[in-house]
Amino acid sequence: MKHFEMDKSTDIAWCPGCGNFSIRKVLIETLQEMDLNPTQVVMASGIGQAAKMPQYINTNYFNGLHGRGLPVAVAIKAANPHLTVIAEGGDGDMYGEGGNHFIHNIRRNPDIVHIVHDNMVYGLTKGQAAPTSPLEFKTPVQVNGVINDPINPLPVAMTLGATFVARAFSGDMEGLKKILKAAFDHEGYALVDVLHPCVTFNKINTFKWYKEHSYPLEEGYDSSDFESAMKKALDTEKFALGVIYQNKNKVSFNNRTWLYQQDATPIVQRKRDINKVNALLKIEA
Amino acid sequence: MKQELSIVLSGEAGQGLQTLEDFLVKAISKSYYVFATQEVMSRVRGGNNTLEIRVSNTPVATYRSHIDFLYLLNNHSFYRVTKRVSDDSKIFGEEDFLSDEERDQLVGTFVPFTLNDYATEAGSVLFGNTVLFGHIAGMLALDQDHCHALINERFSHKKDKILDGNIEAFKTGYELGQAYQEHHDLQNREDEPLMVLSGNEALGIGALGGGCNFISAYPMSPGTGLLTYLAGKSNDFGIFVEQAEDEIAALNMNIGAWYAGARALTTTSGGGFALMEEAVSLSGITETPCVTHIAQRPGPGTGLPTRTAQEDLNLAVYAGHGEFPRMIFSPGHMRDAVELAQKAFYFADKYQVPTFLLTDQFLVDSKFQMAPFELDAKYLESSIVKSTEDYKRYTITEDGLSPRSIPGFGDGLVKCDSDEHVEEGTITESFDVRIQMNEKRLSKKDLLMADYQYPELIGPESYKKLIVGWGSTYGVLKEYVDQYGDGETAYLYIKQPFPLHQDIKKYFDQADTIINVENNASAQFSKILLLELGVTVSQNLLKYNGEPFSIEEVVAYMKEV
């Protein structure tokens, strides 16, 4: 029996009724069911309500800076490919502050699962617009409503060559679990954008709203067809839920390197030979 | 007769001065004391770049402004060096390389030098640099066999015609150059063989010796050279090399890699480092080691991208919000560049703090001689522990250091947090724990003093005047004290400018006059001396035009003291 679950006494800092609770429950179940050992899993997160997730899951974690979960995650995986690595945070964290890392890590195709809690708002800092907030969304800062077009992360990821792009909804826990399992099974970068209501700061995109504006992908949907997948991803009238696109044919980051092609031993387990270094301190004949 | 020569080649970007420098310095080092430095414009083609090679009967590690032999390589290569020649200078070049005005006002002797013709005769106009190599080799009476071997090594993979042509070109140059042997009295070195290396190579070798197996960096001159060097060694030594999308990613990756158990490095210059500041602070609170190399150049902003400065000491000392300890090393010569780079990894690991290698364009790009030595394997030892089931990353211990484990090594979990945290690593808002944790982190400042890298005193121990400098001013200040000193002036070479050890105050207490020398305009180190040791310097010699100090500048300044 593995224990990704925390003690009952753990004080969870989320608001009652927040979608983050469902995501946590499903993630723990997924990790349990995959038979992973908590010592072999690492979560790297940024800062935000969503990014507190590692605090509430019993595994290794590095809770770093706002927006910087991805570079940390990718480096952990590069240093020790044996670890299962998850990068997790909110829409502001991953698409806003960390936008450059989002773009460039897709290009790397690191073998990590990237879970983004998309509540279309900045929760922790009390309700400002997120990059995913809808137009006209009023906040204490955007007093006349949001005027910048929202980002739709899925097509962005796809055009950059992402190999696994999925959207989930915290209200559909079964669907979320299926997606997460597929994400962990995928070798390469797996983006899971999880829509979830922020009951405190987003009165527009409520549970009911998400229910009405989403639908599960139909049976037999072919996630390997880029063009039809792109159509699905671009549709923001109603969000398709499921693995929208998957390309199983791309090599992941570590395996693209000469270093790991020659020798699969994690760099953290290799020993440096001082004599080899000292050879550089000899005079060439 | 001259006991030393300063030879300058003035040309433009794209003329292969780099290759020529490699040849010359290697060849000269076999027989003499030598130092070489280039000053280049921030462009890929054209402009004016110069290469200075100093050859001497005594060790040299800095540049001389005065030029003995000047080689002009095009018709716009004289105007920037006119002030550096005098009556006894020889200026080689094609007749039309001087403008009429330049010719009218010329001091020194112009020697027509039809380089293109010589090269063409040897087989191709492309062999010009080899003619120059030969000319200087002839002038210095270098061992011809050794020079031929160097040429062979470089061109052996090319067609015979190219190899033979280059040898021919070398011979042509050598014969012509011999005529100038009587202009100097250089004696072959009698001491041990010396190797020649650039600051970048020295730092790179040190990093390898410190176990560096991960480098993430975003290119920025002059910090890129170290990235390039280690990338070149990466297949051989098993280094994970990644060009990050920006400097923020670079240092965050570095920290992520250390967290997982790697020994990671990032390299940059001031501008890039400014972007890394938040991550420095992340290293501070998570107590995750990281090593950062900052090769300084003049700022602010983009400043002078290819020039040198010591303007970012304050930046390195104060980088990052909040309060936490750090170690900053500033090597001034090659052996220290190797050793301090090695130790930067070891100390980062030992004390779980960010460490910095603070260098500059002059140090990383110039070529210096160094006596070979062997690195100590001790600095590869790691303080990482295997975790037990009840492992807590931030255990409060007596000595202030919480044993550091890494994920997947043992039965425990490694929880690191940039939020204030309890011993387990999870978030807390307890004021009491905050105080405890903050004090634990800050207490490492006292601990790491045990490994303070003490300065070196150069010159008479009974000094009355003390020159103090940190980092790359070593070459010029040592030469001043050794060759021009008045017997009562010594030089204190600081290799760890922050934090400073109280024990070094005694050096200042002994002096009547303290002269602080820095490549910046605001005497940054003098303020650290005041803050950390209560030492007030008497005067500052400051230079901030983007060039290093020349030996003449220091000599002239010290005459006034």
Ligand SMILES: Cc1ncc(C[n+]2csc(CCOP(=O)(O)OP(=O)(O)O)c2C)c(N)n1
């Ligand atoms: C460099 C930096 N800038 C700003 C902040 C403040 N901050 C913390 S979380 C956050 C946004 C949170 O929004 P999101 O990432 O969407 O997470 P949520 O709380 O909605 O789950 C901001 C702006 C910070 N911690 N660090």
Ligand code: SF4
């Ligand atoms: S602020 Fe919103 S997102 Fe954050 S915990 Fe509360 S409900 Fe959830």
Ligand SMILES: [Mg+2]
């Ligand atoms: Mg959010």
